[in-house]
Amino acid sequence: TVYYALTTETVTPLLDAANRHGIKAFVYPTMPFSLRKGTETTESITQDIQAKMNHPALLGWYLVDEPEGIGKADTQKTYELYRLVKKLDPKHPCSLVIMSAKAAGDFKDCADVIWTDPYPIPSGPVTVVADQTSACAKAIEGKPLWVVPQAFDWSVWHTGKVNQVHRPTPEEERCMTYLALVHGAKGIIYWAHTGSRYYIHDYPEHWAAVKKIAGELSYLSPILLTPDSKRKVTIEGGSIDWMVKKLGGSTYVFAVNRETKDCHVTIALPGIGGSKAEALFEGRSISMDRESWTDDFKPLEVHVYKLNAL
Numbered sequence: 001t002v003y004y005a006l007t008t009e010t011v012t013p014l015l016d017a018a019n020r021h022g023i024k025a026f027v028y029p030t031m032p033f034s035l036r037k038g039t040e041t042t043e044s045i046t047q048d049i050q051a052k053m054n055h056p057a058l059l060g061w062y063l064v065d066e067p068e069g070i071g072k073a074d075t076q077k078t079y080e081l082y083r084l085v086k087k088l089d090p091k092h093p094c095s096l097v098i099m100s101a102k103a104a105g106d107f108k109d110c111a112d113v114i115w116t117d118p119y120p121i122p123s124g125p126v127t128v129v130a131d132q133t134s135a136c137a138k139a140i141e142g143k144p145l146w147v148v149p150q151a152f153d154w155s156v157w158h159t160g161k162v163n164q165v166h167r168p169t170p171e172e173e174r175c176m177t178y179l180a181l182v183h184g185a186k187g188i189i190y191w192a193h194t195g196s197r198y199y200i201h202d203y204p205e206h207w208a209a210v211k212k213i214a215g216e217l218s219y220l221s222p223i224l225l226t227p228d229s230k231r232k233v234t235i236e237g238g239s240i241d242w243m244v245k246k247l248g249g250s251t252y253v254f255a256v257n258r259e260t261k262d263c264h265v266t267i268a269l270p271g272i273g274g275s276k277a278e279a280l281f282e283g284r285s286i287s288m289d290r291e292s293w294t295d296d297f298k299p300l301e302v303h304v305y306k307l308n309a310l
């Protein structure tokens with residue numbers, strides 16, 4: 001999780017509560033650039049970092065939020081803070097979130113992990129997540145990329161109330177999450193901060209959807225953390241984004257329908273030699289015809305297949 005509390009006094013009780021519940025958190029090392037008064041010194045910033053760096057609930061440092069926008073920090077200032085934090089505390093990773101591939105390239109040397117936060121719903125398609133993830137991953141040249149999927153409602157942000165149906169829908173939420181993973185994300189951290197005026201607990205369907213996806217990602221974590229397989233699939237019959245992973249004796253195919261329409265597809269994985277494809281989280285298996293199988297996708301639907309070679 002991420003705590004946006006600004007001072008040691010306000011964030012420490014949150015870290016204490018996180019520790020009691022077995023949760024780890026990213027926090028600001030010191031007062032954010034956008035709120036500084038100009039009186040900060042290296043000594044005062046050092047004191048802020050040292051006061052939090054040994055807390056058992058600390059997962060990492062959140063250096064700046066959208067530096068090219070609301071964060072109001074240039075690359076030099078951010079890099080100087082990054083170097084100071086790493087000097088004082090080399091054990092914890094430093095992160096920052098950016099809004100574009102250009103900013104990812106500009107700030108890639110200012111943190112250990114780069115985050116990006118595409119929030120397209122409802123004005124844009126879910127494919128914005130795929131495009132932005134791919135572009136940012138390319139821009140940071142192999143450095144870890146985390147994606148921050150949209151878990152709030154823009155209409156609540158702007159007006160304080162839901163406009164018709166609150167968004168994202170469960171299907172959009174899951175699709176955006178898996179598109180991020182397929183296109184290079186190594187971590188997922190949802191944003192439904194109270195600063196957006198959107199209290200996700202007030203929307204049980206949305207909260208249930210996010211929890212369900214989190215359960216899937218927890219199960220898939222050992223698989224997701226492996227390098228991409230060199231195996232290549234071919235898919236006919238739809239606009240499917242895909243990724244192949246291998247762990248132990250099993251191969252996993254992640255397939256995401258990026259379109260808002262149904263499709264019936266044939267998926268082929270040369271050399272797999274299996275007899276069936278198990279659709280994880282769905283309680284079903286699909287018979288394979290040698291090295292291929294067919295399946296249906298609803299709009300924005302995701303299937304994760306597990307295949308065991310003979």
